[in-house]
Amino acid sequence: MQNAIEASSLTKYYNDLPAVDHISFNVEKEEIFGFLGPNGAGKTTTIRMLVGLTTPSEGTAIVNGYDIREKIVEVKRHVGVVPETSNLYDELTVWQNLLFMSRLYHVPKQERKTRIRSLLKTFELWDRRQFKFGRLSKGLKRRVTVAAALVHDSDIVFLDEPTTGLDVISARSLRGLLNELKKTGITVFLTTHYIEEADQLCDRIAIIVNGKIVKIATPESMKSVVNTQVVEASFDSPIKSAIAMGLEALGEVEVEGCMVRLFTKDVSSAIEALTILSKEHRLKIEYVNMTRPSLEDAFVKLTGVASDVMKAEKEGGGRQS
Amino acid sequence: MIVEELESIWYIILKDLRAYYFKPPNISWGILFPLVLALAFTLRNPSGFAELSPGLIAMAALFGTTSMEAIVITFEKRVGALERLMLAPISLRTILMGKILSGAIFGLMIAGTMTLISIGFMGNQITSPALFIISLLLTVLTLSALGALVAVSVKEVFEAQTLSNYFRFPMIFLCGVFLPVEAMPMPLQVLAHVLPLTYSVDALRQTSMGSVHFRLLFDITALVLFLLTFLILATRLLKKSLE
Numbered sequence: 080m081q082n083a084i085e086a087s088s089l090t091k092y093y094n095d096l097p098a099v100d101h102i103s104f105n106v107e108k109e110e111i112f113g114f115l116g117p118n119g120a121g122k123t124t125t126i127r128m129l130v131g132l133t134t135p136s137e138g139t140a141i142v143n144g145y146d147i148r149e150k151i152v153e154v155k156r157h158v159g160v161v162p163e164t165s166n167l168y169d170e171l172t173v174w175q176n177l178l179f180m181s182r183l184y185h186v187p188k189q190e191r192k193t194r195i196r197s198l199l200k201t202f203e204l205w206d207r208r209q210f211k212f213g214r215l216s217k218g219l220k221r222r223v224t225v226a227a228a229l230v231h232d233s234d235i236v237f238l239d240e241p242t243t244g245l246d247v248i249s250a251r252s253l254r255g256l257l258n259e260l261k262k263t264g265i266t267v268f269l270t271t272h273y274i275e276e277a278d279q280l281c282d283r284i285a286i287i288v289n290g291k292i293v294k295i296a297t298p299e300s301m302k303s304v305v306n307t308q309v310v311e312a313s314f315d316s317p318i319k320s321a322i323a324m325g326l327e328a329l330g331e332v333e334v335e336g337c338m339v340r341l342f343t344k345d346v347s348s349a350i351e352a353l354t355i356l357s358k359e360h361r362l363k364i365e366y367v368n369m370t371r372p373s374l375e376d377a378f379v380k381l382t383g384v385a386s387d388v389m390k391a392e393k394e395g396g397g398r399q400s
Numbered sequence: 401m402i403v404e405e406l407e408s409i410w411y412i413i414l415k416d417l418r419a420y421y422f423k424p425p426n427i428s429w430g431i432l433f434p435l436v437l438a439l440a441f442t443l444r445n446p447s448g449f450a451e452l453s454p455g456l457i458a459m460a461a462l463f464g465t466t467s468m469e470a471i472v473i474t475f476e477k478r479v480g481a482l483e484r485l486m487l488a489p490i491s492l493r494t495i496l497m498g499k500i501l502s503g504a505i506f507g508l509m510i511a512g513t514m515t516l517i518s519i520g521f522m523g524n525q526i527t528s529p530a531l532f533i534i535s536l537l538l539t540v541l542t543l544s545a546l547g548a549l550v551a552v553s554v555k556e557v558f559e560a561q562t563l564s565n566y567f568r569f570p571m572i573f574l575c576g577v578f579l580p581v582e583a584m585p586m587p588l589q590v591l592a593h594v595l596p597l598t599y600s601v602d603a604l605r606q607t608s609m610g611s612v613h614f615r616l617l618f619d620i621t622a623l624v625l626f627l628l629t630f631l632i633l634a635t636r637l638l639k640k641s642l643e
């Protein structure tokens with residue numbers, strides 16, 4: 080099966096500075112592919128090249144079977160784009176906006192109304208169809224913008240930070256819709272700052288920093304980059320540090336009252352050692368807990384970008400509309 | 401493909417008219433502007449109005465097309481709505497033709513109002529109606545294409561206004577709106593002939609005031625050439641903005 084997107088050495092210079100620096104990657108059909116990276120990493124620039132809003136300085140990409148340098152109009156026919164800012168027409172109603180989009184994408188006349196109606200229903204926008212776009216809340220604008228990207232039966236949808244600036248509920252409902260989309264056989268390419276979002280939604284993630292792809296992998300295998308796990312055991316009485324010393328062969332140990340925390344690569348031996356320890360010292364284990372490394376840990380390890388940076392961005396909200 | 405392109409142009413026109421041009425404030429400006437212009441000149445010199453009317457029609461076309469259109473295009477660039485069109489499977493030329501035609505329709509509305517005023521209240525006759533209409537259509541199209549060219553070459557709405565004024569005011573003085581081109585010193589006459597409005601005023605005058613000369617063919621050719629040049633340059637500039 081042919082890939083939905085095949086980028087080879089895609090590059091964009093702005094005043095001699097590489098915003099996107101010779102990146103190559105494939106996006107398979109029907110997967111949700113995420114571009115995760117901090118501000119200015121080159122996420123938007125990559126999308127803009129793939130959808131024909133800016134020409135690459137070097138390299139090229141095949142999108143939906145067509146070369147973006149040679150057949151960009153063909154590419155555009157079956158591609159939907161949700162830009163960073165919701166930029167439909169404020170003066171037109173939701174319905175008029177979608178109708179205009181369906182016309183621009185040459186959707187056959189007899190199909191337009193049924194498609195728009197079903198999209199409005201799916202996105203729970205039916206009641207607002209006569210509202211002017213400019214009067215909608217941020218979250219609703221975002222949803223209309225996503226609907227607009229689907230009006231022409233797109234094969235691939237590009238979403239640039241779909242949930243930035245939305246409250247938790249709207250973001251979650253939008254993510255739900257994106258997951259639904261996948262079931263309809265659409266390929267989704269999305270960018271995000273949110274590690275959890277990438278983790279929840281994406282089949283594969285590319286981490287991009289300073290215009291370069293650092294790593295492409297599934298969220299699961301990315302987490303395995305951070306291969307230490309935390310085994311936490313709580314006993315019925317306080318543990319003396321000396322007793323816990325015996326565990327140090329397995330990894331770093333922390334003792335805190337009745338609690339022992341072991342950072343290890345070998346979970347199985349750790350549990351065995353804890354059991355032996357409890358028998359030898361006649362202690363009872365009250366509970367054991369294991370935490371898997373988060374994608375955030377992996378991100379920090381892979382990029383060297385402190386997770387605080389990503390956090391700060393989240394709280395800062397960002398520029399959106 | 402041609403059909404798709406024409407359809408897209410038509411939908412862009414409809415959208416622009418609905419979203420911008422046919423808003424009540426713009427409609428009323430479109431009627432008030434020619435009225436005030438006509439009134440100002442008749443009050444000052446009632447008998448000279450007939451002589452001036454082709455110039456005033458051209459001036460109404462000039463302001464009618466360039467003012468709103470430059471705002472529409474720069475505004476859409478600013479808020480990213482122009483990118484909506486650039487994402488669609490249509491060519492940049494199609495987008496610009498849609499923009500130019502919607503601007504031209506608005507300009508035609510204003511110039512048409514001016515024409516009606518000059519016929520209705522000033523008793524002017526349009527002596528060669530068919531040729532007059534052709535001249536007027538070419539005028540609004542060409543000036544609208546000039547407006548589009550100005551708009552794609554700047555970033556901000558106010559820059560578009562300033563830059564348009566660089567063309568508009570000299571054109572009013574040089575292109576025979578108030579003063580016949582022949583009455584001006586030679587260097588200014590030369591300058592007048594590189595400005596499209598000169599050919600518009602001349603064409604409108606010939607077709608509305610009695611005697612059509614062979615020169616009309618020349619005016620019309622010049623307007624068509626200006627129109628094509630502006631369209632090609634604007635498309636190039638828009639394409640360049642993608643780099």
Ligand SMILES: Nc1ncnc2c1ncn2[C@@H]1O[C@H](COP(=O)(O)OP(=O)(O)OP(=O)(O)O)[C@@H](O)[C@H]1O
Pocket residue numbers: 093094098099116117118119120121122123124125272
């Ligand atoms: N039109 C432009 N002209 C000059 N530089 C640009 C332009 N667009 C982007 N850049 C630069 O290219 C780099 C990548 O920008 P880009 O918008 O692709 O980042 P991003 O990953 O989308 O960031 P964010 O998370 O903030 O949206 C940045 O350094 C930016 O300043």
Ligand SMILES: [Mg+2]
Pocket residue numbers: 122123124163239
């Ligand atoms: Mg971005």
